[in-house]
Amino acid sequence: MNFTLKIWRQHNADSKGGFETYKVEDIPPEASFLEMLDILNEGIVRKGGDPVAFEHDCREGICGCCGLYINGHPHGGFKGTTTCQLCMRKFKNGETIVVEPWRAKPFPVIKDLMVDRSALDKIIQAGGYVSCHTGGVPDANAVLVSKHDADLAMDAASCIGCGACVAACKNASAMLFVGAKISQLELLPQGRIETEERVKKMVAKMDELGFGNCSDTRACQAVCPKKIKVTNIARMNRNYLWAKLKGKH
Amino acid sequence: MNKLNANIPDGPLSEKWTRYKSEQRLVNPSNKRKLDIIVVGTGLAGASAAASLGEMGFNVKAFCIQDSPRRAHSIAAQGGINAAKNYQNDGDSVMRLFKDTIKGGDYRAREANVYRLAELSNNIIDQCVAQGVPFAREYSGMLANRSFGGAQVSRTFYAKGQTGQQLLLGAYGALSKEINKGTVKMFTRREMMELVVVDGRARGIITRNLVTGKLERHSAHAVIIATGGYGNVFFLSTNAMSSNGSAIWQCYKKGAFFANPCFTQIHPTCIPVHGDYQSKLTLMSESLRNDGRIWVPKDEKTAELLRQGKIKASEIPENERDYYLERRYPAFGNLVPRDVASRAAKERCDAGFGVNNTGRAVFLDFKEAIERLGKDAVESRYGNLFEMYERIVDQNPYDTPMMIYPAVHYTMGGLWVDYELQTTIKGLFAAGEANFSDHGANRLGASALMQGLADGYFVLPYTIQNYLADQIAVSHISTDLQEFADAETKAQRRINMILDVKGEETADSIHKKLGHIMWEKVGMSRDEKGLKEAVAELDDLRRFFWQNIKVPDVDGVNPELEKALRVADFLEMGKLIATDALMREESCGGHFRTEHQTSDGEAMRDDENFRFVAAYEYNNEDEPRLHKEELFFESIELKNRNYKS
Ligand SMILES: Cc1cc2nc3c(=O)[nH]c(=O)nc-3n(C[C@H](O)[C@H](O)[C@H](O)COP(=O)(O)OP(=O)(O)OC[C@H]3O[C@@H](n4cnc5c(N)ncnc54)[C@H](O)[C@@H]3O)c2cc1C
Ligand code: FES
Numbered sequence: 001m002n003f004t005l006k007i008w009r010q011h012n013a014d015s016k017g018g019f020e021t022y023k024v025e026d027i028p029p030e031a032s033f034l035e036m037l038d039i040l041n042e043g044i045v046r047k048g049g050d051p052v053a054f055e056h057d058c059r060e061g062i063c064g065c066c067g068l069y070i071n072g073h074p075h076g077g078f079k080g081t082t083t084c085q086l087c088m089r090k091f092k093n094g095e096t097i098v099v100e101p102w103r104a105k106p107f108p109v110i111k112d113l114m115v116d117r118s119a120l121d122k123i124i125q126a127g128g129y130v131s132c133h134t135g136g137v138p139d140a141n142a143v144l145v146s147k148h149d150a151d152l153a154m155d156a157a158s159c160i161g162c163g164a165c166v167a168a169c170k171n172a173s174a175m176l177f178v179g180a181k182i183s184q185l186e187l188l189p190q191g192r193i194e195t196e197e198r199v200k201k202m203v204a205k206m207d208e209l210g211f212g213n214c215s216d217t218r219a220c221q222a223v224c225p226k227k228i229k230v231t232n233i234a235r236m237n238r239n240y241l242w243a244k245l246k247g248k249h
Numbered sequence: 250m251n252k253l254n255a256n257i258p259d260g261p262l263s264e265k266w267t268r269y270k271s272e273q274r275l276v277n278p279s280n281k282r283k284l285d286i287i288v289v290g291t292g293l294a295g296a297s298a299a300a301s302l303g304e305m306g307f308n309v310k311a312f313c314i315q316d317s318p319r320r321a322h323s324i325a326a327q328g329g330i331n332a333a334k335n336y337q338n339d340g341d342s343v344m345r346l347f348k349d350t351i352k353g354g355d356y357r358a359r360e361a362n363v364y365r366l367a368e369l370s371n372n373i374i375d376q377c378v379a380q381g382v383p384f385a386r387e388y389s390g391m392l393a394n395r396s397f398g399g400a401q402v403s404r405t406f407y408a409k410g411q412t413g414q415q416l417l418l419g420a421y422g423a424l425s426k427e428i429n430k431g432t433v434k435m436f437t438r439r440e441m442m443e444l445v446v447v448d449g450r451a452r453g454i455i456t457r458n459l460v461t462g463k464l465e466r467h468s469a470h471a472v473i474i475a476t477g478g479y480g481n482v483f484f485l486s487t488n489a490m491s492s493n494g495s496a497i498w499q500c501y502k503k504g505a506f507f508a509n510p511c512f513t514q515i516h517p518t519c520i521p522v523h524g525d526y527q528s529k530l531t532l533m534s535e536s537l538r539n540d541g542r543i544w545v546p547k548d549e550k551t552a553e554l555l556r557q558g559k560i561k562a563s564e565i566p567e568n569e570r571d572y573y574l575e576r577r578y579p580a581f582g583n584l585v586p587r588d589v590a591s592r593a594a595k596e597r598c599d600a601g602f603g604v605n606n607t608g609r610a611v612f613l614d615f616k617e618a619i620e621r622l623g624k625d626a627v628e629s630r631y632g633n634l635f636e637m638y639e640r641i642v643d644q645n646p647y648d649t650p651m652m653i654y655p656a657v658h659y660t661m662g663g664l665w666v667d668y669e670l671q672t673t674i675k676g677l678f679a680a681g682e683a684n685f686s687d688h689g690a691n692r693l694g695a696s697a698l699m700q701g702l703a704d705g706y707f708v709l710p711y712t713i714q715n716y717l718a719d720q721i722a723v724s725h726i727s728t729d730l731q732e733f734a735d736a737e738t739k740a741q742r743r744i745n746m747i748l749d750v751k752g753e754e755t756a757d758s759i760h761k762k763l764g765h766i767m768w769e770k771v772g773m774s775r776d777e778k779g780l781k782e783a784v785a786e787l788d789d790l791r792r793f794f795w796q797n798i799k800v801p802d803v804d805g806v807n808p809e810l811e812k813a814l815r816v817a818d819f820l821e822m823g824k825l826i827a828t829d830a831l832m833r834e835e836s837c838g839g840h841f842r843t844e845h846q847t848s849d850g851e852a853m854r855d856d857e858n859f860r861f862v863a864a865y866e867y868n869n870e871d872e873p874r875l876h877k878e879e880l881f882f883e884s885i886e887l888k889n890r891n892y893k894s
Contacts, residue, residue, distance in 0.1 A: 117317070
């Protein structure tokens with residue numbers, strides 16, 4: 001298959017970027033999107049150029065490294081699919097494909113298609129955990145957890161932290177990311193004890209880092225490669241309100 | 250002097266660890282603050298170690314390649330984690346897990362370490378549940394288990410098909426908590442380039458900042474290496490793209506012994522290779538073998554027609570299918586251990602019965618399971634895996650059998666460590682897949698996660714204290730020491746040498762050549778002739794690399810340079826792997842020497858001559874010095890593995 005690629009090139013955070021056009025030919029339909037970029041880069045390097053920088057690691061949809069804005073959609077907009085899992089057969093032969101980095105204020109560009117997503121780590125550091133220490137914990141079956149809650153917690157916990165939700169949101173809100181973590185821990189008795197403190201700290205951190213508010217367009221849910229639901233945002237909002245109300249008394 | 254003292258505590262097997270803990274030296278809280286520990290790698294092993302040591306009050310500096318510790322390769326583990334809880338009341342115990350692990354490793358692991366691992370397995374599950382890891386549960390609210398990798402008991406805990414992800418996120422949470430408190434300082438997007446040794450002790454590392462491209466010096470009283478496995482030496486593997494062997498290789502070159510390099514695990518159920526542009530192989534969970542049946546056509550001509558796409562698998566009648574695992578191993582059938590299943594697949598394909606257009610695949614068929622259980626039941630068990638398969642291969646496994654082929658998956662070898670997980674360099678510790686310790690010649694499914702977390706949460710926090718107890722008088726190590734300057738110069742020289750070649754070949758293209766040699770001659774089955782050829786070819790390829798590599802000379806982010814540096818180390822490491830495989834004149838676990846097999850093709854171990862850990866000391870590139878750590882089996886009888894009856 002042959003494609004024309006319009007790729008965002010930007011040397012570093014301080015420089016001004018712009019689109020460059022490349023042609024790739026004879027791409028096997030089974031190749032993944034990233035393998036197509038490998039082929040492009042191999043050619044660029046051989047010609048003495050600077051290859052397109054993009055992030056990737058597991059290449060099987062679980063590490064959350066890859067994240068490209070493809071034809072105006074995070075991860076290309078295919079349901080439940082990360083960029084690395086996207087096969088070229090999903091595109092039309094001869095198509096022009098536009099590739100950009102995540103665009104959101106809290107994610108500054110590092111180079112080309114690489115952005116700095118450390119803001120997500122900072123939100124977790126503010127409280128996205130159970131603060132038990134190693135050792136001295138009870139037997140794993142000492143506290144029972146209903147299967148229903150455990151399954152819901154697992155669904156929320158399957159977030160890979162790729163940031164597609166932020167990139168898709170016109171306000172660059174991280175509510176789906178934060179809501180998923182709050183929900184996971186709130187649904188489990190081990191995490192529930194700290195919910196109020198956790199939700200206040202994480203929301204405050206999210207605001208401080210420049211993530212916007214949720215205006216309920218649900219663009220995040222639509223693009224989430226792990227199909228995380230906006231009900232997690234609702235649960236977080238409920239927890240937040242309760243924590244704030246309680247704080248007043 | 251015998252340098253290989255494993256420092257195993259006295260006493261009966263089941264009391265060694267308890268005794269060790271009661272006798273080890275401690276560091277008092279006010280002194281802990283004055284002691285610095287470097288943890289390289291924040292996968293399961295590194296993140297759990299860094300978090301636990303931070304909690305105890307040490308000053309921890311942790312490093313990883315990715316932009317966040319949450320993205321380490323551990324995240325990709327699917328199947329589960331073992332523990333001897335016996336929640337299912339099916340006869341499991343610490344002793345049984347210990348025995349299974351020793352036997353599974355084909356009697357090439359150290360008893361005392363493995364027993365401790367089995368003992369600690371239960372604490373891991375407790376710890377993870379307390380952290381909010383959402384393990385699968387029964388309707389009763391109790392934890393669910395499944396049987397995995399042919400174990401006769403159900404001892405595997407799991408979180409859907411994403412166990413590694415959930416365990417890593419648990420450890421990442423603990424680590425984040427300590428980062429927030431300031432006990433751990435996290436350095437992301439850093440790659441370790443050199444180990445710094447001062448007066449015989451590990452005192453720091455040189456890292457390359459992957460954003461600025463600058464080299465940096467970091468010092469500490471002790472260094473932990475938790476950088477994962479080196480399976481990517483084969484180019485194509487199930488490992489993540491950035492998984493590498495460079496950190497342990499640099500430690501090896503500074504004097505840490507490298508143990509059992511040739512013990513690599515080939516996983517039988519991966520999606521087959523489909524083209525030479527391919528960058529990695531995807532694992533399909535081993536759990537598929539619980540219900541899927543593996544076969545190839547009985548007739549070579551049918552196989553040929555399949556390869557040409559002239560017929561479909563579903564058109565082949567039952568009596569023309571060869572369920573070769575069930576045929577060869579009636580007692581275990583499709584559930585034989587990984588090494589056995591992998592070799593059997595290769596044997597069929599080599600004999601001309603392979604399918605797929607490449608001839609390098611076998612079928613994994615769910616037809617019988619769908620008939621027996623119904624499509625819904627199969628979907629509820631394997632739905633997400635089927636989806637993943639369909640996304641990649643574009644075929645629906647409900648209608649047409651999956652195709653699978655073995656792929657490199659895990660490396661049992663690694664830095665040699667003693668009972669305290671200390672390497673042969675004082676103050677240098679190794680944990681997780683980076684060390685060689687617990688899996689012998691073959692790792693059982695769901696045991697790597699267990700080992701990484703045991704090392705990080707429960708072993709190192711004790712043993713490091715024992716080491717640091719006499720270091721309290723040593724103040725913070727200055728990075729102005731000559732040793733740091735020398736190490737930095739060395740790293741810079743390596744970078745410059747690569748940039749200066751200005752050849753025509755990319756790092757990936759040379760890496761592929763390396764992978765080809767390794768897979769063909771140092772892969773699933775090995776023989777003297779092939780191994781000798783491999784050694785010679787690797788020498789040539791190394792020369793080729795240093796004459797032809799092309800890396801763009803750009804400042805800042807430079808992924809091509811990262812790759813080239815890793816490939817340079819892999820080229821040297823490949824030779825050590827081949828050398829070790831040549832030395833080990835027996836077949837055991839994942840190491841199969843075709844000269845050493847029974848008349849019906851089963852592996853033949855040689856306990857009389859090879860009941861040892863092979864630990865290599867760096868001498869120069871071509872002549873590593875072999876040291877042997879003899880293995881003693883006091884609690885378990887050496888037996889031949891038998892999966893036939
Ligand atoms: C697809 C797949 C499925 C698996 N499934 C299972 C399973 O079901 N059960 C099971 O028990 N095991 C499984 N395994 C094996 C298991 O996942 C790994 O062995 C284990 O996670 C390794 O953990 P680790 O902490 O040792 O290393 P890793 O998770 O590999 O972490 C390595 C860390 O070191 C860092 N690093 C590496 N090199 C450097 C360097 N030079 N400088 C600085 N930092 C560096 C990385 O950034 C990373 O943080 C699976 C493996 C694969 C590939
Ligand atoms: S590279 Fe890991 S999710 Fe895409």
